[in-house]
Amino acid sequence: MRQDVPMPTTSHHPHEQVAAALRADILSGRLAPGEKLPGQRELGEKLGVAPNTVAQALRLLEEEGLVETAPRRRSRVLQPAAAMEVWLHEDGLFRPADSAGDGHTDLRRGDPGTDVPAVEALDLAPNAVLSVRQAVLLQAGAPWALQTLFTPEPLVVNSAEAVTVAPFAVGPLRREDSHTSSWGARPATAEECSLLKSKVGTAAFEIRRTGFTDERPTSYLLTVVRADRVTIRTRNAS
Known part of the structure; x- marks a missing residue:
């Protein structure tokens, strides 16, 4: 030094x-x-x-x-976390451009809980109990996003499943046929900074995705991404 x-x-x-x-x-x-x-x-x-x-x-x-x-x-x-690219796919889900180092750490695996924005997005009664899955997404062992999935129906989660793909690929959510998304940027909360191993006040992208089946909302996914580490790209623009 x-x-x-x-x-x-x-x-x-x-x-x-x-x-x-x-x-x-x-x-x-x-x-x-x-x-x-x-x-x-x-x-x-x-x-x-x-x-x-x-x-x-x-x-x-x-x-x-x-x-x-x-x-x-x-x-x-320690080695600082490297910058990375993440692709936003047509299904509204994120996948790293380089999938070789993919991983995740489960925090909750279908535990009961509630969340006001999720309840409103799913058009449920106030304080409705939801099934909650939450995980930190990793690339080469370093965290890049925090995902929290809320569903009205119980989730059966296999620990080997990738958070961003399943449970959308299996179980009751496999029939989702449309989705809506809203985006924003804000400072990460203290808890998010701790989970994402970022300094306090780090900027974060916040993406809220609601999935639908036959026009009925069936899932609500909140993704908080480290803006200092991740570049999000779509097929048309970055």
Whole structure:
């Protein structure tokens, strides 16, 4: 880490300034993947802050997937998530242009729950209980989107199924014959940033998809995509 570069002053919080300085070094390559950082006390002395301030900064960077920390061990720099392209298909679903590193982490697998926008989109009574599937989508092990699927009918989920394809390919949703979508951009919530390993306030694309069968709404899919990592393309434009 270079010592002739002052810490950024865009934040009044010292730990965020420390995190910004370390983040800049990681993203620029001055701190290489696999490199171990100095201990918190030594790093604090170099940057002119207390060790607990360094510890707070490292927790932020760990949430963003930029460092790995462990008790009584020096923190290790991780490979930043690479930029990627995702295709929006005619069925309104997203698939990475390079499917070789596809993966997902299930958070909910057909658990009961409710959601006001989903209930309204599905034209159900207020507080209707829905079947909820939620997963973090991965590319080469790094998260790029959070998907939450709501359906009035129970979902039977096989852990090997790809979230963006099944359960649309099997079960009661396979008969969907149309859909509508709405798009927006906003800052990701704190919970979304934690799940997507992005820094707080990262911009996100939000896509809300309602699927229909015989003009009856049968599914509601919320997809939150990391805008700092993902370029979304269609067959006609990006």
